[in-house]
Amino acid sequence: DADVTQTPRNRITKTGKRIMLECSQTKGHDRMYWYRQDPGLGLRLIYYSFDVKDINKGEISDGYSVSRQAQAKFSLSLESAIPNQTALYFCATSDLSGGPSGEQFFGPGTRLTVL
Amino acid sequence: KNQVEQSPQSLIILEGKNCTLQCNYTVSPFSNLRWYKQDTGRGPVSLTIMTFSENTKSNGRYTATLDADTKQSSLHITASQLSDSASYICVVSAMGGYNKLIFGAGTRLAVHP
Numbered sequence: 001d002a003d004v005t006q007t008p009r010n011r012i013t014k015t016g017k018r019i020m021l022e023c024s025q026t027k028g029h030d031r032m033y034w035y036r037q038d039p040g041l042g043l044r045l046i047y048y049s050f051d052v053k054d055i056n057k058g059e060i061s062d063g064y065s066v067s068r069q070a071q072a073k074f075s076l077s078l079e080s081a082i083p084n085q086t087a088l089y090f091c092a093t094s095d096l097s098g099g100p101s102g103e104q105f106f107g108p109g110t111r112l113t114v115l
Numbered sequence: 116k117n118q119v120e121q122s123p124q125s126l127i128i129l130e131g132k133n134c135t136l137q138c139n140y141t142v143s144p145f146s147n148l149r150w151y152k153q154d155t156g157r158g159p160v161s162l163t164i165m166t167f168s169e170n171t172k173s174n175g176r177y178t179a180t181l182d183a184d185t186k187q188s189s190l191h192i193t194a195s196q197l198s199d200s201a202s203y204i205c206v207v208s209a210m211g212g213y214n215k216l217i218f219g220a221g222t223r224l225a226v227h228p
Contacts (some may be wrong), residue, residue, distance in 0.1 A: 004158070042119065042204070042218030043159075090158050103149070104216070106158025 003027045004107035006091050012113045019078040021110050023091030032074040033092040033104065034058075034066060036085075043090065049074055081114040088112075117142045119207050119219035127225045132195055136222045138188040138205030146208040150179050150190045153202040153221065162190070162203075195226045 004025045013019055023032065030051050035043040035058075045058030047066040055066060063085060065077045078085055088111050092104040119140045128134050140148070147166045151159035163172045163179040165188065171180045176193045192199055205219040 040124075040220055042220050044218070045216070092158070103161045103164070106160070108157050 004091060004093055004105055006089075006107040006110050008110060009108065010111045012115065013081055014115050015082055017081050017114075019081050019112065021076045021089055021091075021112070023074045023076070023107055025072050025091075025093045025105075025107075027093055027095070027105060028071075029093035029095040029105070030071065031094045032068065033094075034064075034074070034076045035090045035092065036060070037088040037090060037109075046076065046089075078112075081112075083114045086112060086114045117207075117209055117215070117217045119205055119217050121203075121205050121219040121222050123222060124220070125223040125225070127227060128195055130195060130197055130226055130228050134192050134195060134224065136190045136192075136203050136205075136224070138190070138207075138219055140186050140188070140205070140207045140217070140219075142186075142207040142209045142217055144210045145183065145186075146210045148179075148181055148188050148208070149206045150177070150188075151204040151206060153204055155201070159204055192224075197226050197228065200224060200226045 007022045033048045034046040037043050044060050046064050047058050049055050049068045052068050067075050088109050090109050091107040094102045094104045122137045149164045150162045152162050153159040162177050163174050165181040167183050178191045181188045202221040202223045204221040207217045209215045
């Protein structure tokens with residue numbers, strides 16, 4: 001089984017709809033992240049969480065919210081989706097032993113299209 | 116402004132040939148640099164990590180170099196295989212309270228038979 005899973009893998013929705021992307025991990029890592037990837041751009045950090053009670057905004061958090069339901073689960077919500085949120089979304093995890101710049105392990109991604 | 120620039124944007128080579136991908140960065144203070152491989156439809160996977168004091172590191176047919184003075188890194192792929200077709204992403208970590216990762220846009224490599 002994959003260590004970091006994301007659901008759904010693909011989603012098409014309409015402007016104004018609420019969308020939730022879910023991430024689960026079996027690696028036992030404390031740290032979890034949400035990124036978006038756009039063509040021609042590097043991955044950009046949306047939110048990150050260092051434990052269940054710790055949530056931090058990344059560089060592009062506007063229009064997004066997150067919930068860390070458990071150590072293994074981190075969900076990303078778009079309260080009112082807009083077309084420029086069409087992108088590939090990745091969840092990632094890392095553990096404390098690697099330090100602040102330790103290796104991150106990525107899920108397979110969710111391709112979201114907002115019409 | 117912290118930036119990571121990769122070149123070329125895309126590259127096509129024949130199976131068995133070598134290639135070199137470039138990464139230039141303006142990240143300060145520098146912590147480390149990783150190269151990730153991203154297969155189509157999958158998340159990135161780390162290939163190598165290099166710290167300030169390391170000049171070269173190999174992982175099988177992949178060899179990464181780092182010149183911290185000129186702030187340049189390269190990833191050399193030897194005897195390419197069809198499975199090397201992927202995007203290769205350079206990621207630089209900046210030191211701070213939370214070490215921020217700055218991602219390059221990637222180089223898309225296609226290996227043709």
